[in-house]
Amino acid sequence: MQEKFPSINKEPIDTLQINIGYKCNQACKHCHVNSSPLRTEKMSNEIISLIPKIVDKYNIKTLDITGGAPELHPEFKNLITSLSKKEIDIIDRCNLTIFFEEGYEDLPEFLANNNVIITASLPCYEKNNVELQRGYGVFEKSINAIKMLNDLGYGKKKNGLQLNLVYNPVNPILPPPQEILENNYKKILFEKYKIVFNKLYTITNMPINRYEESLIREGKLDSYSKLLKDNFNKNNLESLMCKKTISVNWLGEIFDCDFNQQISFRTNKGPKTIFDLMDKSFNFNYGIAVKEHCFACTAGSGSSCGGALT
């Protein structure tokens, strides 16, 4: 069993992930951000206004917008329209149920008009499993949201509007092989609900924050940590998402990935804030902050915000 997570180094970045606020219309059991409708933290307009400048300065190829429900940030739409002329992929990590909140009915059309990639959580094609993790009524709303997105053209063509779904296990196990599960999802969701999507991303649950607490309550933290270590796969080290990504929190502080951000874990190397990124120039060649939870990214087929690694 691999006991200590190996040292890994940052590389020149191509992805900027920003968490623009912790407020969410849901409060899922596995949420590593501890989001809920009661959270009030949100990125300032001053920091939001720096994002397009950072995209230009560091030649960012992908802007990955997350939260909470990022769409609840009052500047969400302005941020996207300010980037619309740039040659970048914009990802909205969308929970799908947000489309049914009052005042957000026009969101699907807005996202389609701006060619935003939608990455949405749907941890199972079975209603019970989804609602166990994400709350009562979430499954039906998610299916209806996907129908709306399909009507706008999402999920239909390889090079058209992209709708990707995210699977994470309901129980403390590793995800099944991504390709096989994607085929099952596509078959069952089309047969039952006539809905389509582009890719399925399998993500290993990260034993931090709310998910760690639920593992502790169930007495399963040690066995889950052992499972992650027992399945350490060194082939995943090469493509870990933290190598080419920086993750910015609502205060503008910089971390190696969204998970490190959620546990406020970083080294003293590299840029500390988004203001540093503007004031100086960085070439991102330093050690990444790693510890125990990182084994979730290297176990089995690997895991990242873009799904399996190998």
Ligand code: SF4
């Ligand atoms: S929808 Fe996403 S951000 Fe909101 S509580 Fe659930 S997992 Fe957390």
Ligand code: SF4
């Ligand atoms: S949690 Fe994963 S992505 Fe984050 S630093 Fe550790 S290995 Fe990298």
